[in-house]
Amino acid sequence: MKVPLLDLKIQNEALRGEVNAAIAKVLDSNGFILGAEVKALEEELADYCQTKYAIGCASGTDALLLALMALDVSQGDEVITTPYSFFSTVSAITRLGATPVFVDIDPQTYNLDISQIEAKITEKTKAIQPVHLYGQCAAMEDLRRISEKYNVPLIEDAAQAIGAEENGKRAGAGSEVGCFSFYPSKNLGGMGDGGFMTTNDEALAQKLFALRVHGSEERYYHKYVGLNSRLDALQAAILRVKLPHLDSWSEKRKQNADNYRKLFTDAGLTEEITLPFERENGRHIYNQFVIRVPKQRDELKQFLAECEIGADVYYPVSLHLQECFMYLGYGENDFPESERASRETLAIPIYPELTIEQQEFVIEKIAQFIHSH
Numbered sequence: 001m002k003v004p005l006l007d008l009k010i011q012n013e014a015l016r017g018e019v020n021a022a023i024a025k026v027l028d029s030n031g032f033i034l035g036a037e038v039k040a041l042e043e044e045l046a047d048y049c050q051t052k053y054a055i056g057c058a059s060g061t062d063a064l065l066l067a068l069m070a071l072d073v074s075q076g077d078e079v080i081t082t083p084y085s086f087f088s089t090v091s092a093i094t095r096l097g098a099t100p101v102f103v104d105i106d107p108q109t110y111n112l113d114i115s116q117i118e119a120k121i122t123e124k125t126k127a128i129q130p131v132h133l134y135g136q137c138a139a140m141e142d143l144r145r146i147s148e149k150y151n152v153p154l155i156e157d158a159a160q161a162i163g164a165e166e167n168g169k170r171a172g173a174g175s176e177v178g179c180f181s182f183y184p185s186k187n188l189g190g191m192g193d194g195g196f197m198t199t200n201d202e203a204l205a206q207k208l209f210a211l212r213v214h215g216s217e218e219r220y221y222h223k224y225v226g227l228n229s230r231l232d233a234l235q236a237a238i239l240r241v242k243l244p245h246l247d248s249w250s251e252k253r254k255q256n257a258d259n260y261r262k263l264f265t266d267a268g269l270t271e272e273i274t275l276p277f278e279r280e281n282g283r284h285i286y287n288q289f290v291i292r293v294p295k296q297r298d299e300l301k302q303f304l305a306e307c308e309i310g311a312d313v314y315y316p317v318s319l320h321l322q323e324c325f326m327y328l329g330y331g332e333n334d335f336p337e338s339e340r341a342s343r344e345t346l347a348i349p350i351y352p353e354l355t356i357e358q359q360e361f362v363i364e365k366i367a368q369f370i371h372s373h
């Protein structure tokens with residue numbers, strides 16, 4: 001039995017007719033950049049994320065960059081963030097000449113360890129940028145308190161967390177700017193690159209709308225030096241077909257996560273393997289189901305590959321140890337929980353269409369590996 005880490009074929013096949021019709025409509029409209037489809041999608045996304053505004057852009061990476069630009073982050077500023085995330089969480093900061101100031105993660109959630117943040121705030125701190133890793137919100141209410149106490153804005157890297165909640169509040173709704181990605185492997189993925197930002201602040205929204213089109217509000221008149229970072233009409237039209245299914249897909253992922261919990265427990269594997277921690281009063285959307293394997297993680301991954309089971313490591317190198325960030329002066333053991341996570345975590349298949357038989361097969365093979373090592 002083959003169990004890929006992610007299989008988009010089933011989902012896309014079910015929507016083929018609707019997607020083709022949406023593409024044909026854009027073709028006939030003769031408008032390909034921004035336009036009515038993008039505007040309609042933005043309204044639907046704002047509604048979905050419980051925010052006043054949603055602003056489409058070219059990728060999740062650009063969403064982070066645009067958010068930082070909108071808050072005037074530049075040379076000499078500091079942005080507090082996590083070293084355990086996808087690359088662009090940090091490259092967006094350094095690209096503007098600002099300095100990422102890392103805070104280690106909480107080993108249970110893999111998100112920022114709130115207790116370590118205040119000690120890192122200085123005069124130069126221009127923003128705090130938590131990541132909702134794997135689809136679970138960072139402790140936003142605690143972060144909000146810190147943000148208000150020090151008057152430092154929050155930017156959410158919610159690229160993996162569309163629809164995730166803490167106490168009923170959605171990712172992207174509890175900060176100055178929320179940043180999202182439509183990379184195909186996200187819960188709401190496009191058929192190409194794309195992303196968007198959310199905000200409740202009208203002035204910030206206006207600035208973000210301008211920054212994504214070369215900083216202009218009126219064509220050929222430039223208020224800021226912005227980017228060319230627009231969402232195209234084709235992506236928007238396709239995403240509008242997919243958005244109504246997002247909640248049922250995220251619920252299926254959650255159901256699969258619950259199945260795994262039962263299967264791992266029944267197989268007696270919870271000593272050797274730590275299952276993902278779910279915070280109380282939250283909604284985890286399980287963009288990834290990440291187990292912690294303290295012993296022989298890489299060997300297990302290799303064994304699963306031989307059994308045609310997809311598994312991957314998000315992320316094998318902590319960002320403070322990346323070659324391109326050596327100039328920041330960090331070294332080994334500076335963020336021990338982040339480094340330990342990079343050695344121990346393994347994502348296993350969780351996509352919505354995964355069957356119970358496939359999940360049972362994954363557990364059977366993990367058990368076989370554990371018992372023979």
Ligand SMILES: *Cc1c(COP(=O)(O)O)cnc(C)c1O
Nearest residue numbers: 059060061086088159160181183
């Ligand atoms: C996917 C992702 C991004 C970047 O999104 P792109 O659309 O690929 O540019 C940023 N941060 C995190 C945490 C992500 O998972």
